[in-house]
Amino acid sequence: MTTPTPATAAPKADFPYDTRLNILHEQLEVVDVQKLVEACAHPWYNQTLCKVNDSVVRLGIVKGEYHWHKHDTEDEFFYVVEGRFLIDLEDRTVDLGPRQGFVVPKGIMHRPRAPERTVILMVEGAGIIPTGD
Numbered sequence: 001m002t003t004p005t006p007a008t009a010a011p012k013a014d015f016p017y018d019t020r021l022n023i024l025h026e027q028l029e030v031v032d033v034q035k036l037v038e039a040c041a042h043p044w045y046n047q048t049l050c051k052v053n054d055s056v057v058r059l060g061i062v063k064g065e066y067h068w069h070k071h072d073t074e075d076e077f078f079y080v081v082e083g084r085f086l087i088d089l090e091d092r093t094v095d096l097g098p099r100q101g102f103v104v105p106k107g108i109m110h111r112p113r114a115p116e117r118t119v120i121l122m123v124e125g126a127g128i129i130p131t132g133d
Helices: 033-039
Strands: 018-020 044-052 055-065 076-082 085-089 093-096 101-104 110-125
Touching: 033 055, 033 110, 044 110, 076 085, 085 101, 093 101
Parallel strands: 018 044
Antiparallel strands: 044 055, 055 110, 076 101, 076 110, 085 093, 085 110
8 A cells, every 4th residue: 555645635615524513412411322323324424422521522424535634732532433444644544443543643644534334433622623723
């Protein structure tokens, strides 16, 4: 496999993602991830599930490629629930399967992608912009 190269980010209006930043559940509520997964038809869906201290937990139901981006001040944690999730970095590709996780440090260009429908959980600062800074 060749080393991936970051591309110039497209204007925000061109992003074909269904990104929902509203917090779906408050503390002391049950979060039914499976119900959300079953209801999702969009190929790149991201929903903020809940807030934990100064961070949020987001659900991603993804297939295809996201764009190259970075977060200047926040780390980002990805955890695969089901499927296969690839994270392209400038010098390598990280290949994750179910029950595997990976932290992308702040300031690092990366491109998430999924060759098949994949369910992930992400933990990141509540103020992070999912499409990048």
